[in-house]
Amino acid sequence: xxxxxxxxxxxxxxxxxxxxxxxxxxxxxxxxxxxxxxxxxxxxxxxxxxxxxxxxxxxxxxxxxxxxxxxxxxxxxxxxxxxxxxxxxxxxxxxxxxxxxxxxxxxxxxxxxxxxxxxxxxxxxxxxxxxxxxx
Numbered sequence: 001x002x003x004x005x006x007x008x009x010x011x012x013x014x015x016x017x018x019x020x021x022x023x024x025x026x027x028x029x030x031x032x033x034x035x036x037x038x039x040x041x042x043x044x045x046x047x048x049x050x051x052x053x054x055x056x057x058x059x060x061x062x063x064x065x066x067x068x069x070x071x072x073x074x075x076x077x078x079x080x081x082x083x084x085x086x087x088x089x090x091x092x093x094x095x096x097x098x099x100x101x102x103x104x105x106x107x108x109x110x111x112x113x114x115x116x117x118x119x120x121x122x123x124x125x126x127x128x129x130x131x132x133x134x135x
Contacts (some may be wrong), residue, residue: 027067076129
């Protein structure tokens, strides 16, 4: 069992969050670039947001959701490689990833299926990524 180091655990959490952010940003960019989508939803009021979200195809939302899942797995891999065996760091990253996914899912009028899958699946993916440590 590895020796616990607070600095290593903190670095693992930061790297995990960075890995998650990079993967999510890339997949959302791909979703908007190649599948189109609503731009600048934050600038719209609630009624306009609802109308814009209604025009999105499920495949656009699914690509964003897959990005969130891949980001969660990448976060787990980053934590597992940086601080192997420090499950507190894995738990911290899982909580933060789920929190950011929940903020995204509930800040805009996403469909219920999107909200459920964005909040439920990242926990096991972070855990699995940390266990695998990248393969």
